[in-house]
Amino acid sequence: MKIFSAEQIYAADKATIKKQDITSDALMERAATQLFNWLHLRLQGDQVKIHLFCGIGNNGGDGLALARQLQEHGYTCTVYVVNYSKKRSDDFLTNLKRLKDREVWPEFLEEGDDLPEIGREDILVDAIFGLGLNRPPDDWVVEIFEHLHRSDAFTLSVDIPSGLFTDKVPADEKAVVKANHTLSFQVPKLIFFLPQTGIYTEQWELLDIGLDTEFLMNTETDYELIGKNEVLSYYIPREKFSHKGTYGHSLIIGGSYGKIGAVHLAAKACLHTGSGLVTVYVPQCGYIPLQTNFPEAMVITDVDERHISNIDFDISPTVIGIGMGMGKDKKTVKAFIDFLNSNDTPLVVDADALNILSESKELLKKLPSQTVLTPHPKELERLIGKWDGDFEKLEMAKAFSKMYDCVLVIKGANTITVYDGKGYVNTTGNPGMATGGTGDVLTGMITGLVAQGYEPLRASIIGVYLHGRAGDIEVEKTGYQALTASSVIEGIGRAFLDLFAVNEELKSGREQS
Numbered sequence: 001m002k003i004f005s006a007e008q009i010y011a012a013d014k015a016t017i018k019k020q021d022i023t024s025d026a027l028m029e030r031a032a033t034q035l036f037n038w039l040h041l042r043l044q045g046d047q048v049k050i051h052l053f054c055g056i057g058n059n060g061g062d063g064l065a066l067a068r069q070l071q072e073h074g075y076t077c078t079v080y081v082v083n084y085s086k087k088r089s090d091d092f093l094t095n096l097k098r099l100k101d102r103e104v105w106p107e108f109l110e111e112g113d114d115l116p117e118i119g120r121e122d123i124l125v126d127a128i129f130g131l132g133l134n135r136p137p138d139d140w141v142v143e144i145f146e147h148l149h150r151s152d153a154f155t156l157s158v159d160i161p162s163g164l165f166t167d168k169v170p171a172d173e174k175a176v177v178k179a180n181h182t183l184s185f186q187v188p189k190l191i192f193f194l195p196q197t198g199i200y201t202e203q204w205e206l207l208d209i210g211l212d213t214e215f216l217m218n219t220e221t222d223y224e225l226i227g228k229n230e231v232l233s234y235y236i237p238r239e240k241f242s243h244k245g246t247y248g249h250s251l252i253i254g255g256s257y258g259k260i261g262a263v264h265l266a267a268k269a270c271l272h273t274g275s276g277l278v279t280v281y282v283p284q285c286g287y288i289p290l291q292t293n294f295p296e297a298m299v300i301t302d303v304d305e306r307h308i309s310n311i312d313f314d315i316s317p318t319v320i321g322i323g324m325g326m327g328k329d330k331k332t333v334k335a336f337i338d339f340l341n342s343n344d345t346p347l348v349v350d351a352d353a354l355n356i357l358s359e360s361k362e363l364l365k366k367l368p369s370q371t372v373l374t375p376h377p378k379e380l381e382r383l384i385g386k387w388d389g390d391f392e393k394l395e396m397a398k399a400f401s402k403m404y405d406c407v408l409v410i411k412g413a414n415t416i417t418v419y420d421g422k423g424y425v426n427t428t429g430n431p432g433m434a435t436g437g438t439g440d441v442l443t444g445m446i447t448g449l450v451a452q453g454y455e456p457l458r459a460s461i462i463g464v465y466l467h468g469r470a471g472d473i474e475v476e477k478t479g480y481q482a483l484t485a486s487s488v489i490e491g492i493g494r495a496f497l498d499l500f501a502v503n504e505e506l507k508s509g510r511e512q513s
């Protein structure tokens, strides 16, 4: 699913109005009706107090139109207009008049006014600012935001939490409404997925307002949200007459004394993701544990007991995953540099190998084209330098990816894979995965997918999706705290099966009906 910018959403508005020959007010009414239906379905006429805080633009207009529909259905609501500007939008004014025609008189809030009392059990609707915010809200408006927050009432934001810009991080966290739930129109917004802006709403949901599908389909976006449908469309089926050679030979290089587990996790994940063969390359201290606990893997050992000192093997792997638990011993750094100087096998690079790469631009130039790099935030900073806010981080990541022709997998709650000027935002995964070793599992999975013939960008997108899905499946059994990297590996098989689950359900539903 595409993630559109605010400008593109305004353009979609225009295209819809023209193509469907409707007024902008009719589109606002659609939006309000969807908001109303959402609330009505849940409240079923309950007489809970609803406070609607509206701005003076179209976000406020949505709020006013919603207030009218609520009032018509007998709900108890009070409407406030946060009067931050005299420049009211036409559709706001239309809806203000309609409300007054029904003898609902909003209370206009100005600087210095007393603020209304809000009970904990009440419901707040935040329709103060939407996509049109273009400067920080005034202090007295921020005070209203804080007042709403102090009430502890359930806060429902319309389109986006008020105070959030769509293209930069707010300077003051108090200047944003903290929503429990956001009902956003038609398309997801990038702000829901970035660590510095995603925190302002606990949940978000899309409401279909019938924007022109042709416009949405034909407009190229900088970001895409990756869900099951996207992954399914990339899936390569397993052939009946295939054999282990069909699915590639992955070589996992890494480990050092005390960190052999990282390689074990990556290699096991690689195998569970479908790599035909998996060989690991470790210091000698890794030989016995791996051969004892992981019979499916082949093991090649370095000449050194504790560290990788000379990457030397006589197999021809399809792809190499490198860096997990490898450490930065002097011998290892030299071995890695020598390896890069002669390697032309596709690479997936993680952990210490990334840290070594960060220290030399010359080394980065030696990476084969479309090498996958899987940094967590700290490793990313070492690679691309410090950024000022999540939006700049993404721009810097795109520039870096272009400069070195690499796929950058920016790991986090919503991992974003960046390549060729575009970002692919992942939707799976959970906080239980914030535990040692889950990153090693991801690297193994991406390596295993490249081995099977997925091109590096797709392997990354699919790997990240399945990794998160495996974590989501396993967390149902373990809870967040007990989820481990090993349990994520256990979940990989179910994550693959789950790709087809909806289709199966649909099929059985059709058969029954």
Ligand SMILES: NC(=O)C1=CN([C@@H]2O[C@H](COP(=O)(O)OP(=O)(O)OC[C@H]3O[C@@H](n4cnc5c(N)ncnc54)[C@H](OP(=O)(O)O)[C@@H]3O)[C@@H](O)[C@H]2O)[C@@H](O)CC1
Pocket (backbone or CB within 6 Å): 009, 010, 012, 013, 027, 028, 031, 055, 056, 057, 058, 059, 060, 061, 062, 084, 085, 087, 089, 128, 129, 130, 131, 132, 133, 134, 135, 136, 137, 138, 158, 159, 160, 185, 186, 209, 211
């Ligand atoms: N397709 C869709 O998705 C649909 C979207 N719809 C809805 O429209 C919403 C966007 O509405 P909007 O463009 O009128 O902007 P909104 O956020 O209400 O701001 C109002 C104005 O405030 C001003 N302003 C900005 N910052 C300020 C500040 N700090 N302090 C004071 N003033 C400030 C600025 O005007 P300026 O003063 O800069 O001229 C701005 O224009 C969208 O989020 C959704 O809810 C639906 O109705 C239909 C379909």
Ligand SMILES: Nc1ncnc2c1ncn2[C@@H]1O[C@H](COP(=O)(O)OP(=O)(O)O)[C@@H](O)[C@H]1O
Pocket (backbone or CB within 6 Å): 375, 376, 411, 412, 413, 414, 415, 428, 429, 430, 431, 432, 433, 434, 435, 436, 437, 438, 439, 440, 441, 442, 467
């Ligand atoms: N809160 C979270 N929600 C979803 N996924 C998460 C969360 N925290 C971490 N992850 C995922 O877990 C993995 C952690 O990787 P990393 O930090 O490299 O761990 P390690 O180095 O211990 O293997 C990444 O894939 C990341 O996206």
Ligand SMILES: [K+]
Pocket (backbone or CB within 6 Å): 059, 126, 127, 128, 129, 130, 157, 158, 159, 160, 161, 162
């Ligand atoms: K809002």
